[in-house]
Each structure stands twice: as structure tokens, then as C-alpha cells.
Amino acid sequence: DIVLTQTPLSLSVTPGQPASISCKSSQSLLYSNGKTYLYWYLQKPGQPPQLLIYEVFNRFSGVPDRFSGSGSGTDFTLKISRVEAEDVGIYYCMQSIQFRTFGQGTRVDIK
């Protein structure tokens, strides 16, 4: 099974400051079609996960452009350019090249 490891596990950020979350995969997520199957989600308290980024760097519909994804192969990063109060929650990476597995989550709160 593919294992995803996120760091850090928690992050406290001053509003307006940037934040960055890493996701490392135990196997390459690059498929033979050239696509890399790594997603990012945000789960706000009491809500289901909501898709932010798909296939490493594509923002989902309605996602603010302060969110960006990057990386390749086994190493990926989610960046928030300027954190806002509404960005609090738990961020998960997920791979979809081999069924589905999720990272352990990164809790983001506001200082």
C-alpha cells in the first residue's frame, strides 16, 4: 500500500502570513499517462473534506488563488500565500494512483 506522510502535523499561522505543508509518498504517483495523482483537501470542523487541488497543481472550482500545489514523483507541497481565518482546519493529501490513501492530516489554526 502507498503511504503518505505529511509534515508538519500542526501549524499555527498569523493571518496574512504564508503557510506550507509537505506530503511525501512511499511510491511515485506519476502514472504512465504523464499525470500525477496527488490531491489536497481541507476539512473544516464538522464538515466533510473539500477539494482544493487535484493532480498536484490544479485548483478546483471556486478555490482561491492563494492556494497552490507543487511537486513531482514522491514529494509534494501545498502552499497558502496569505492565510485567512477561514483557512483553519485539517489539510489532507490523498493519492489516487493505487486505490486511495490519505496522509495523516495537518491541523492549521490561527495565532
Add this chain to the structure above:
Amino acid sequence: QVQLVQSGAEVKKPGASVRFSCKASGYILSNYVMHWVRQAPGQRLEWMGWINAGNGDTKYSQNFQRRVTITRDTSANTAYMELNSLTSEDTAVYYCTRDDYWGQGTLVTVSS
């Protein structure tokens, strides 16, 4: 707009079974794969299985292989999951998801 509406919360005794429903609207169920994912208290999201809603093919996580069955009714645009032989460790919120859209979740509490 795409919506996935799940059935309501359940309380079950150990050894019982539970059946979840996930009604899709805003798109044709059979055009997509539907996944089921659960989240136990304080735990990461855990994939349980999927169904190709077009042809009915299923694939299950080895962790649930012997206890889970995923089906769909294309005429009702609804997917279902049944989980058997419940234990307290199955207490969790269960989600259906298309990867891009998620249901609101169904809380199952297993307690004697």
C-alpha cells in the same frame, strides 16, 4: 450543482450490520466511480472501497474485504454500502465521495 446526500445517523449493537445510502443529484451516477471513505474519531481518512457505477464493478480495501458490499441503483441515482459484523472500532463517520464532491457523512455509533 453536484450533490451527494447521505442517509442519517445510526446506532448499532456489536455484531449487527449497517446499510448506508448516497443519493447523487446534478449528475448521472453511472458516469462516475463512487468511493466510500470513513473517519474514526481522531483518525485519518480511510478508503473502504469503490464501485464503477456504470458497470457495477467493485474493489474493496483489504481491511474491509470480508465485511463490506458496495452496490448501486442507477434508476435511483443512488449508491449503497453495507458493512457487516460491526464492532466498537467501526464507530466513525462514513462518507461517499466522487473525489471532487463528498457527501455530508453518516455517523455510525456501535455500542452494546
